Amino acid sequence: MMLKIIFGALGRPSQSYIPMGLRTFLLKHPSRTLSDADTIFALSSGHGRCGVAVVRVSGPCSALALCSLAGLKHGPPAPRIAVLRSITDPRSQELLDRGLVLWFPGPHSFTGEDSAEFHIHGGPAVLTGVLQALGSLPGLRPAEAGEFTRRAFHAGKLDLTEVEGLGDLIHAETEAQRRQALRQMAGDLGRLYHTWSKTLMRNVAHVEAFIDFSEDEMIEDGVLNEVDSSVSRLQSDIEGHLRDGRRGERLRSGVHVVIAGETNAGKSSLLNTLCQRPAAIVSPVAGTTRDVVETSLDIGGFPVLLSDTAGLREARDSVEKEGVRRARERVEQADLTLVVLDVSELPQDQKKAHPFLTSYLRVVLGHGEDPGADPRRCLLVLNKTDLLTGEQVDSLQGVLSQSSGLPPICLLSCQTGDGLEGFLEVLQKDVKTMCGDPLAGAPSLTQARHRSHLQQCVQALAQYHQYRELDLALAAQGLRLALTSLGRITGRVGAEEILDIVFRDFCIGK
Known part of the structure; x- marks a missing residue:
């Protein structure tokens, strides 16, 4: 006969309906039937269809909820030991699922309170049935957003930095973010x-x-x-x-990398090459990009928020004018700017390349900027090398390697992929420098x-x-x-x- 618990008006179970074993447990642990705190429950694993879902219960009535749904007549099982049970609706005794149940008596639990977990199949119908069954028990209510972690904080299980680390770990998308979040969550x-x-x-x-x-x-x-x-x-x-240097903040939210330059330099092609998908429209018509196109990337385990911007030129209409304004605004806010130039725009006399590039950088980065002041501020990308012969590319690389006062320079072709590997190595090095090693030195x-x-x-x-x-x-x-x-x-x-x-x-x- 399955356990059936009927609660009184005060949220206390009527002892005449409680089996002797469970009644003995409740008499030894009276705080688990009456408390000012509510007992809360919620799905703790991710939403959507999955093989296994975890439903967590926390609060003074956790033992009663566990015994009621799992048919445990003599009280909860041994702490932190998974037990295979049939999960039933305490009102109708209908079988909802068959899964594992675990008991975490306070204060040795995540929240510091008595807690229970139901490890059940992750189908929507099973989850709905179990959550409705828990909600039918007096004294239980659905948890609010973050309420389990809030209770852990109030119980002294976590301080605010550890709570934030837990949140960052849940939302981590790259290896470096995971390492930093784990270190912060560890205290x-x-x-x-x-x-x-x-x-x-x-x-x-x-x-x-x-x-x-x-x-x-x-x-x-x-x-x-x-x-x-x-x-x-x-x-x-x-x-x-x-x-x-805001290393930890950059690593947490992503390094803001902006692609900027004049029209038809190949900025959108570079974005699509890095994303490996057609994220932006590519057209030989100048001024195709009018707004900022953003995408998130994982570069060498570090998070990057990559933005393609409108080409910088004298705007011809109000829409393009706004696009250029936003482009300059993003360059001002960027952690790193990829300044893109069509390599065929360079002077035919390669000895004049250095002053030409210096002037171009000042136009893109803003008047008065010193492009060599901070090597992490920008990276110069000379695109469309497929328009040059191999000898011209080698000669240009030789000239530029002897130039001083310029940021790192990469020659590549988004059309053929030549030079892309070297460019990615330089980009990854810059991003890693800005984020730092989350496991080295003092926490950031x-x-x-x-x-x-x-x-x-x-x-x-x-x-x-x-x-x-x-x-x-x-x-x-x-x-x-x-x-x-x-x-x-x-x-x-x-x-x-x-x-x-x-x-x-x-x-x-x-």
Whole structure:
């Protein structure tokens, strides 16, 4: 006989309908029947038809939900051990599926609460039946977006940086993104910020203790000097952390690479070659591309957002004028610009190629730009080499190799594919340089939110130095503001920890 649980008005199961084994379990664990928190459930695996789908339940009624649908009369199975059971609707006793069930008693679960999982077949009808059966049980409701992770955060299972790392891991599309997300989810970034927070807590505690107890000669001499040195070191560390070239943020969101140049240079052909599909219209008619065409690529394991833009020339109508404006705007925002030129446009006297290219780069990148200032700022692509003889290509490469003050130059033909492999190697090297190795060195900033709070932290530390000799109370407020800024990154900061340090380090009043 399958288990049938009828809940009372308060969401508590009526004991007269609970088998003796399960009733004994509930008497030993009363918190699993009554709690202020709701019990939530949702599909935790991806949507769409699949071989196996995972439905997660979390909250005080998880045990009852598990036993009700899986027909377990003596309470949940042993923790973290998969058990094959028939999954039935507790109202009609209709068989819904046959699958694995797992029990995760709190606090040893993802959310820190009692949790259960149903590993069932991923057909839409099976999923609908199981979710409806769970929704029919009093005390259970569908989870809101991100609610399982929110409960894990509130239970102290994850800090905010680890939550963000989990989100990045779920959305990772390249190998480098996966590595960075795994490192952040493992807590590397959170531990770095936590270490800084502990240093700041100690400094705040020491300054406040000096303010409150120095007149009673209960504080050792030299305490403030130690704080001064510690704050200076911390400020230097955070400023160094901020000077990362936005590597982690680029890796997370993708390196913005813009293809720019005059009309009919082969920009759309280059986009299609890199995408290996006709993403943009290619035509011998100048000015075919009027808007920005974007596509995402994986280049050597690194994410790239590639944009093809309108050809740069004097616009002939309002639509093309807007396209040129957007093209220049994208060049300004780009992490890397691929400046494309039809190689047949070069002067016949190859010795004049250098000044010609310098002028062309300034036109494309904007007046006053120094094309050689940052080798990662742009990459010069001389396209349509199939229009030249082999001797002309070799001669041109020799001349350009001796030129200085120009960014890296690649000669290729989108028509034949000649030179494409060398171009991709240079492009991949530039992208990797901008993103860095996510596993090397200290963890990188990955969110604009982190950068903003760290900048506020640095400003607050500067306030400490500014008021150190003028007003120690205002200086201490700077440290507190800095600590709050760090705490907003991880989601953890509290006054009790500061008090603990005061009493531990100084034994005030013994």
